[in-house]
Structures are given as C-alpha cells and as structure tokens.
Amino acid sequence: MDRKIEKKRWNQKRILSIAGITALVLLICASWYFTSGKSRLNVDPERITISEVKKGAFQEFIPVNGMIMPITTIYLDAIEGGRIEEKLVEDGAFVKRGQPILRLSNTDLELSLANQETAVFDVLTQMQNTKNNAVQNTIQQLNHKADVDNAFIEAERLYKLNKHLYEEKVIGSQEFKASENNFTYQVNRKKLNEQTLQQDAISNKQQISQMGASYARMQNALALMRRKVGDLIVRAPVDGQLTSLDAEIGQSKNKGERLGQIDVMSGYKVRVDIDEHYISRVMIGQLGEATLAGKTYKLRIKKVYTQVNNGRFQVDMEFVDTPPSDVRRGQTLQIRLSLSDETQAVLVAKGGFFQQTGGNWIFKVNENGTMAYKVDVQLGRQNPDYYEVLSGLQPGDKVVTSSYENYGNMQELVLKK
Incomplete structure (x- = not known):
C-alpha cells in the first residue's frame, strides 16, 4: 500500500539559506553602523593624561638660562708694548686701585x-x-x-x-x-x-x-x-679681583693686547641668552624670577644687546633686591622671564595633544569618565605650564592632554580598562 510522504518544512537547505541571509543582513548592518556612526577607540585611562580645566592667574613667560657675572668688568690691555720683566700679582688675587700688577720693559x-x-x-x-x-x-x-x-x-x-x-x-x-x-x-x-x-x-x-x-x-x-714709560708698569684701575691674567715673565706683549681683566665684586649681574623669536617682546625693565636654595629672587632687565648671533641675543639682568650671598661667578641660574602682566584666565595644562590638533580641538571627558569626545577650542597665549583657553572649555572640564599620535581620525575615545 502506498504511503503519502509529507514534505519537511525546515529542511537543511532551507535552514542554511535563512542563516546565510541573516548573516548577510547582520554584516550589512554592522558595516553601516561602523561607517555611518562616530568612530570609537578603546583606550586605557591609565595610559593617558587627563587634566582638569581651571581658572587662575596666568602670566606669559619663557624659561631662560642666565650666567652670574660681576656687575662690572674692567679689561686690562697693554697700553705700551714690551717684554714682561716682573709679575707682581697672581691670577685670582684681589687688588686695590693703583696697585702694580706687571712690569714691562721697552728699550x-x-x-x-x-x-x-x-x-x-x-x-x-x-x-x-x-x-x-x-x-x-x-x-x-x-x-x-x-x-x-x-x-x-x-x-x-x-x-x-x-x-x-x-x-x-x-x-x-x-x-x-x-x-x-x-x-x-x-x-x-x-x-x-x-x-x-x-x-x-x-x-x-x-x-x-x-x-x-x-x-x-x-x-x-x-x-x-x-x-x-710709566705705563710699562701695569696697575689696577679699580678695586676688584684679577682674573684671566695671560702674562708670563719673558713674554712679549704688543700694544693694545689683552692682559687680563678685573671684576668689580660690589655686585652681580646675570647675562641671559634668549631665542631671537622674542627679540621684539624683550625690553629694558621687564622682570623675571629665579629660585636659588629654595628662595625666589626677582631680576630686572637693565640692558638689551640687539645683535643676534646663532639665532640668539643677550640681555643683562640685575637683582631687584639684595642679591644672594652664596652665588659665584659663572654659576648658572634658571629664570622665568615674564612677557606679560599677570591676569585671570581659563587654563589647560600643556601636553602632547597640541602637536596633532594645533590647538583647534581637544578630547573632552564626559561627566562619568567613561568616554572622551572631540570639542572645538580656541587657545590663546601660552607659557611652559599652561595654555590660555579663549573658548570651548569651562573651568571644571576634564580633557585628555597627552599625545593623540595613535588616535588617527577617531571621534570618540572609550575609556575602560
């Protein structure tokens, strides 16, 4: 007797076809989601620097290095040429005005x-x-x-x-x-x-x-x-310390040749090298600060040398109040040279983000700290510690200030460990 065979509704071929279609749809949806939405990147918060935007005192300054020098240096030149017959004072000695230093002969x-x-x-x-x-x-x-x-x-x-x-x-x-x-x-x-x-x-x-x-x-x-003939005896023109004495007995010196120098030790000045980029913004009277032995000293520019050598120019600074007593000639000071007056401003800490953004945008962290997204900002002046924020951020905002070099064109950063 013949038996009617019922056709199965969910056969293997149909199941495979439906699974393939479903997978294709999911692939298309995922592609659309990742291409049409904002690009994201998972970032470990411990590997980045998050800084808080704050409002505070801002002053534009540059860090420069200065060298301690005597307040005045008098050079000793051979007024008359001759042969050195006698050396009356050794290099480094303190001399009085009029004291003989060298005796020359000139037949x-x-x-x-x-x-x-x-x-x-x-x-x-x-x-x-x-x-x-x-x-x-x-x-x-x-x-x-x-x-x-x-x-x-x-x-x-x-x-x-x-x-x-x-x-x-x-x-x-x-x-x-x-x-x-x-x-x-x-x-x-x-x-x-x-x-x-x-x-x-x-x-x-x-x-x-x-x-x-x-x-x-x-x-x-x-x-x-x-x-x-009397000038054949070289005498000290001022009280001070004899330094850089270049003279030996029997040595011949020509007229006008440098013999040494006398440093007037009544005070000190600081000779500072500055990048030529700031030459138009540096002038007599500007202030700076230096910290020595835990104490801060104020300095003022008293002379500007406008000649530029190797991309740098020099200024002389003097201590505003009593100079430190334990400094020595040739000692180096790190000085914060002010380029503007102190004002109140919205500040964001300096970091590597500026190299990639040019100061036009920054990653701002949301309130719960789980994500950071791009916001447009406008930055103004800067000093070695902070940028001045003109728009785009408010005090209390948290932003990513470390380098964005590995973020490519990402729009958002997912902050999770």
Whole structure:
C-alpha cells in the first residue's frame, strides 16, 4: 500500500539559506553602523593624561638660562708694548686701585725718553742764553741812551745860550747856526734811540715768549713720554679681583693686547641668552624670577644687546633686591622671564595633544569618565605650564592632554580598562 510522504518544512537547505541571509543582513548592518556612526577607540585611562580645566592667574613667560657675572668688568690691555720683566700679582688675587700688577720693559721707549729729556735741556739752556743776551743788550742800549741824553742836554743848553747871545748881538750867526744844527741833531738822535730801545724791548719779549712756549710744549711732550714709560708698569684701575691674567715673565706683549681683566665684586649681574623669536617682546625693565636654595629672587632687565648671533641675543639682568650671598661667578641660574602682566584666565595644562590638533580641538571627558569626545577650542597665549583657553572649555572640564599620535581620525575615545 502506498504511503503519502509529507514534505519537511525546515529542511537543511532551507535552514542554511535563512542563516546565510541573516548573516548577510547582520554584516550589512554592522558595516553601516561602523561607517555611518562616530568612530570609537578603546583606550586605557591609565595610559593617558587627563587634566582638569581651571581658572587662575596666568602670566606669559619663557624659561631662560642666565650666567652670574660681576656687575662690572674692567679689561686690562697693554697700553705700551714690551717684554714682561716682573709679575707682581697672581691670577685670582684681589687688588686695590693703583696697585702694580706687571712690569714691562721697552728699550726703544726708554731711549726716546732719554732723547726727549736731552732736547728739553737744550731748549732750556738756549732760552737761558737768550735771556742773558737780551739783558746784556739792554744794558748796552741803556748806556748808549745815557750818552745820547747827556749830549742832548748839553746841545740844548748851548743852543739856548747862543740864541740869547745872538739876539743880543754878542755872537755871530755862524756860531749860532752851529749850535742850532747840533741841537736839532741831538733831538733826532734822542728820538731814534728811544725807538730803538722800544723795538729791542718788544723783540726781546717776543723772543723770550716764543722760547717759553716752545719749552712748555717740550715739557708737555716730556711729561707724556714719561707717562708712556710709566705705563710699562701695569696697575689696577679699580678695586676688584684679577682674573684671566695671560702674562708670563719673558713674554712679549704688543700694544693694545689683552692682559687680563678685573671684576668689580660690589655686585652681580646675570647675562641671559634668549631665542631671537622674542627679540621684539624683550625690553629694558621687564622682570623675571629665579629660585636659588629654595628662595625666589626677582631680576630686572637693565640692558638689551640687539645683535643676534646663532639665532640668539643677550640681555643683562640685575637683582631687584639684595642679591644672594652664596652665588659665584659663572654659576648658572634658571629664570622665568615674564612677557606679560599677570591676569585671570581659563587654563589647560600643556601636553602632547597640541602637536596633532594645533590647538583647534581637544578630547573632552564626559561627566562619568567613561568616554572622551572631540570639542572645538580656541587657545590663546601660552607659557611652559599652561595654555590660555579663549573658548570651548569651562573651568571644571576634564580633557585628555597627552599625545593623540595613535588616535588617527577617531571621534570618540572609550575609556575602560
């Protein structure tokens, strides 16, 4: 007897077909979910840095290194060249103003001094001879004047007498004319003698004056030469510490060559190197801070050297109050140089995120700390510790400030261990 065979509703082929279709639909849905939604990345919170945004005092500053230097340094140069004969003070010693440090010798200079002294002595001798000759000439002229005056008086007496006798018809006209001519001659002779004496006096005075001026000039030249020879002894120009002395006995030094330096130890300054990027923002009077032995000291810029070398320029800073007593020349200080006044601002800690975002966005952590998502921000000024937040964040927000290098284009970070 034939038996009717019922066809199975869920056969193996149908089950496999339905399973394949279901898997395909799930694959399509998953693909759509991951491609059309926000991309996420699981991140271990212990491997990142989460910082809290806060409001506080902000000051733009840069960290710089400075070197302690004496407040004043006086350089010792060889005013006159010569051979070092004696070294009177050792390097590092404290010296007083005027104290001899080195003694040099210069044969040519010493010979020039001897020749100058001889020339001055010759001029002095010549001037003395001129004075003596002038005196003798004056005596002779005065003796001659006495004779002329006597002859004039006698001629005048005889002329007046003969004139009276001639008027009385006692003597003839010939005798009267002879006395009159002699009187006229003596008058002219007396006038000429007086002019001669006057000219000689003027001439002697000018000659002596000229020789006196010449002698004075030679005396000045002699004094200058003696001073040059005296400069062969190198003396300390100020009180201070002798450093960098480059001189040995027997060594020859040229004129103007550096011998050493004297550091005035009455105070200190700090020589600071700064990147040329800040040259337009650094000026005299700006303040900085340095910490030494647990104590903070304020410094002020007193001089700016605008010359740039190897991308850096220098400034000199001085301590505003009493400088530290235990510093030494050449010691290095780390200084926070202020570029702006202190103001209140919203702050976010500096971190590696800035290299990838340029300060345009940041990952902000949600309230329960399970996820961080992108938010747009605007950052302003900065210092080595913080960025100034202009918009996008509020005090109390928590953000990821470590590097985003491994996050690619992720939109959200899932924070779970």
